[in-house]
Amino acid sequence: MERNPMGRQLAIMRQSLFDQGYLDEQFIQLEELQDDANPNFVEEVVTLYYRDSARLILNIEQALERKPFDFNKLDDYMHQFKGSSSSIGAKKVKAESTLFREYCKSGNGEGCTRTFQQLKKEYATLRKKLEAYFQMARQAGPMETACRPK
Amino acid sequence: MTVERVISEKKDQFPIGMRVLAVDDDPTCLLLLETLLRRCQYNVTITSQAVTALKLLRENKNNFDLVISDVHMPDMDGFKLLELVGLEMDLPVIMLSANGDTKLVMKGITHGGCDYLLKPVRIEELQNIWQHVVRRKKFDRKDRYNSGSQDKAYTDSGEAARMGNVDQNGKLNKKRKDQNEEEDEERDENGHDSEDPSTQKEPRVVWSVELHHKFVTAVKQLGIDKAVPKKILELMNVEKLTRENVASHLQKYRLYLKRITCLANQQANMAAAVGSADSTYLRMGSLNGLGNFHTLAGSDQLRNAAFRSFPPGGVLGRLNTPAGLGMHGLPSPGMIQLNHVQNLGNTNNDQSKLQSFVIPGNHNANILQGMPMSLELDQLQNNKGVNHIGELSTADNSTVFPVSGSLINARTTGCSDNPLPGVTSNSLMLEGSSQQATLHASNLRDSVSAMGFKSGNPLSHFTSMAPASDQLQDSKADLQSQASPISCNAGQIIRNAPQEWNAARKDATYQSNVMCCSINSSISVNGAMDHLGPCLDQNNPIFQRNIDLDSIGPSNFVDPLSIKRCEGENLAMEPSVTQKEGYFVVQPRLQGSYIPDNIGSLEDLASAMMKREQDKGEAADGNFGCNAYSRRTNCI
Numbered sequence: 001m002e003r004n005p006m007g008r009q010l011a012i013m014r015q016s017l018f019d020q021g022y023l024d025e026q027f028i029q030l031e032e033l034q035d036d037a038n039p040n041f042v043e044e045v046v047t048l049y050y051r052d053s054a055r056l057i058l059n060i061e062q063a064l065e066r067k068p069f070d071f072n073k074l075d076d077y078m079h080q081f082k083g084s085s086s087s088i089g090a091k092k093v094k095a096e097s098t099l100f101r102e103y104c105k106s107g108n109g110e111g112c113t114r115t116f117q118q119l120k121k122e123y124a125t126l127r128k129k130l131e132a133y134f135q136m137a138r139q140a141g142p143m144e145t146a147c148r149p150k
Numbered sequence: 151m152t153v154e155r156v157i158s159e160k161k162d163q164f165p166i167g168m169r170v171l172a173v174d175d176d177p178t179c180l181l182l183l184e185t186l187l188r189r190c191q192y193n194v195t196i197t198s199q200a201v202t203a204l205k206l207l208r209e210n211k212n213n214f215d216l217v218i219s220d221v222h223m224p225d226m227d228g229f230k231l232l233e234l235v236g237l238e239m240d241l242p243v244i245m246l247s248a249n250g251d252t253k254l255v256m257k258g259i260t261h262g263g264c265d266y267l268l269k270p271v272r273i274e275e276l277q278n279i280w281q282h283v284v285r286r287k288k289f290d291r292k293d294r295y296n297s298g299s300q301d302k303a304y305t306d307s308g309e310a311a312r313m314g315n316v317d318q319n320g321k322l323n324k325k326r327k328d329q330n331e332e333e334d335e336e337r338d339e340n341g342h343d344s345e346d347p348s349t350q351k352e353p354r355v356v357w358s359v360e361l362h363h364k365f366v367t368a369v370k371q372l373g374i375d376k377a378v379p380k381k382i383l384e385l386m387n388v389e390k391l392t393r394e395n396v397a398s399h400l401q402k403y404r405l406y407l408k409r410i411t412c413l414a415n416q417q418a419n420m421a422a423a424v425g426s427a428d429s430t431y432l433r434m435g436s437l438n439g440l441g442n443f444h445t446l447a448g449s450d451q452l453r454n455a456a457f458r459s460f461p462p463g464g465v466l467g468r469l470n471t472p473a474g475l476g477m478h479g480l481p482s483p484g485m486i487q488l489n490h491v492q493n494l495g496n497t498n499n500d501q502s503k504l505q506s507f508v509i510p511g512n513h514n515a516n517i518l519q520g521m522p523m524s525l526e527l528d529q530l531q532n533n534k535g536v537n538h539i540g541e542l543s544t545a546d547n548s549t550v551f552p553v554s555g556s557l558i559n560a561r562t563t564g565c566s567d568n569p570l571p572g573v574t575s576n577s578l579m580l581e582g583s584s585q586q587a588t589l590h591a592s593n594l595r596d597s598v599s600a601m602g603f604k605s606g607n608p609l610s611h612f613t614s615m616a617p618a619s620d621q622l623q624d625s626k627a628d629l630q631s632q633a634s635p636i637s638c639n640a641g642q643i644i645r646n647a648p649q650e651w652n653a654a655r656k657d658a659t660y661q662s663n664v665m666c667c668s669i670n671s672s673i674s675v676n677g678a679m680d681h682l683g684p685c686l687d688q689n690n691p692i693f694q695r696n697i698d699l700d701s702i703g704p705s706n707f708v709d710p711l712s713i714k715r716c717e718g719e720n721l722a723m724e725p726s727v728t729q730k731e732g733y734f735v736v737q738p739r740l741q742g743s744y745i746p747d748n749i750g751s752l753e754d755l756a757s758a759m760m761k762r763e764q765d766k767g768e769a770a771d772g773n774f775g776c777n778a779y780s781r782r783t784n785c786i
Contacts, residue, residue, distance in 0.1 A: 029270070032273075033273075052177050052178055084176050087269060087270045
């Protein structure tokens with residue numbers, strides 16, 4: 001179990017991410033793929049995600065500035081974005097993506113814009129939280145992350 | 151040496167070491183996928199570009215056992231990649247997508263994917279993907295060994311026979327089901343080839359891009375309708391390519407085209423089917439855009455037309471769309487099995503199914519042929535459908551409704567006074583008894599054929615319908631046996647018959663009768679009825695309904711009974727009735743629900759009929775027939 005307070009704190013932080021709905025089971029899958037051969041796997045994936053998805057966010061933003069909305073394109077971008085987000089277990093972000101796509105399908109431009117703003121917020125919040133989490137994990141030492149409670 | 155041992159160990163330890171090629175443009179997903187696959191102990195190669203993946207595969211397809219690909223990629227559509235890999239390398243491909251829409255999954259499977267996974271992928275799912283490799287290997291082996299014998303075996307077993315061709319190349323294993331329907335068509339071209347299995351063990355042909363391009367060029371040059379393997383082969387002018395190779399590739403290609411055009415054409419076909427003239431029948435076939443089906447000539451047209459015009463509502467509806475169903479009244483390779491049809495009708499069949507619809511040719515043939523003859527009864531001559539009915543009924547209605555029987559008879563014949571023996575059996579329809587179903591079926595058939603919904607021609611042939619009491623009966627029997635599938639046939643029959651009848655047509659009344667009958671039949675059919683019993687009479691009313699005939703020359707039209715049968719569905723045929731010489735010529739037009747809703751209960755019908763009998767003199771009045779019946783609702 002936790003060998004030190006940091007470990008415990010890490011565990012608490014991690015648990016709250018799940019409890020508050022920021023992360024879902026997919027994140028656990030990532031954690032399970034992390035091992036000695038791949039000690040920083042989770043962080044790697046998350047970093048990659050934020051880097052790559054920034055491009056998509058930008059594309060969507062630009063598309064939302066062009067009127068009238070090209071819903072097909074918007075839906076397309078969001079489809080990709082959703083795929084990525086679901087791969088790391090970003091639960092809230094994924095939910096917003098789904099909602100956005102619904103609005104696209106029904107041609108609701110106003111709904112799209114609104115949802116997108118919300119999505120960006122969640123996206124940013126999660127990023128901050130995960131960054132803090134990884135930082136703590138590094139400080140707590142590899143042992144702690146390996147001994148996470150199941 | 152160590153390496154060798156490792157390799158051989160790995161082989162023994164399959165699925166460990168299975169070589170997977172993973173393609174996904176999303177780096178996050180790709181990294182995740184790679185890690186998961188490695189965790190499963192597979193040998194993983196990744197790329198974010200479909201073109202790179204193809205390149206790797208083409209370099210040596212034996213480098214890989216399995217391909218996993220995302221559906222949504224910028225440089226190439228995942229489905230396209232899937233098809234190419236299937237065509238060229240014949241490796242199992244698993245599709246991956248964040249979108250789990252049923253339609254997409256269906257698309258993946260029809261394009262040849264052996265599995266469809268949803269993102270985010272779980273390791274448990276990936277741990278089982280090796281089964282696709284094993285399955286394919288087993289299939290291939292079997293095909294190679296059995297390619298010869300399989301052909302024979304297939305030939306024997308109907309559908310399986312179609313596969314024979316494909317199996318020769320062992321390529322279409324996974325597409326068997328999809329192609330089953332197509333293979334009826336293919337069989338025409340490839341039939342004799344597939345029956346000659348013994349020599350078909352040549353090495354598998356790899357359809358490279360250039361080869362495929364040549365193929366497509368050749369096909370386009372010939373026109374998809376006329377593209378037969380032999381000609382394609384000639385145009386392609388490639389050494390060592392056999393006709394069988396081309397044939398099976400053509401099947402795949404057609405399947406692909408069908409997929410593309412399927413939905414789009416369906417609607418078009420349906421619309422096109424409506425009320426088209428005879429000449430359109432043929433066109434209908436091609437409307438489907440599949441070009442797979444050869445339109446039927448002559449009488450066939452009728453059939454096609456009939457099909458097409460059948461409203462989609464019921465079985466008929468479905469059948470109709472693929473005008474190219476190639477329903478031949480006559481037995482021919484292109485015959486579609488009714489059973490097929492039926493199933494199709496019952497479920498949402500795609501066009502391919504319909505196409506593979508085989509009409510129990512013999513029946514059709516009989517009907518068509520029979521009908522004209524029967525129609526030729528002079529009796530059909532008159533308008534007094536009603537009158538005849540009475541007479542007819544007395545004749546041999548063994549079935550339920552003597553009255554109706556007569557009605558039917560009268561209808562079919564269009565002539566007032568000849569109780570067609572066959573017709574009487576039609577009366578069964580009226581009754582709605584269990585016999586009805588059978589009788590109706592036959593009636594339907596008769597009427598169907600006679601009806602030739604599509605065009606006004608059938609009307610004239612109506613006469614042929616009635617008189618052929620014997621034939622009718624035969625047809626009835628046929629119809630019956632077909633039961634549900636008949637509905638399709640009915641449509642077919644109707645279509646076909648009219649044409650024949652046109653030639654034989656004696657009388658306008660017949661026409662109307664025919665129309666009615668056919669309509670009825672179609673109506674009934676739609677209802678998937680057990681009682682096809684659309685007696686001619688029944689059809690009439692139906693027709694009338696749609697056409698709002700106020701006066702229908704032959705009272706034949708009124709056929710409340712048949713209307714009832716049809717459950718008011720699909721008849722989508724709106725016969726346009728035109729009066730000719732006092733007769734109704736109903737030209738069926740497609741219409742959502744054909745069955746007149748004014749058809750009342752059998753009782754009403756019966757009483758109407760009775761009344762009619764008494765009013766022979768009035769029977770001549772078209773209105774009479776129509777009005778009375780039009781009030782009935784189809785509630786059969």
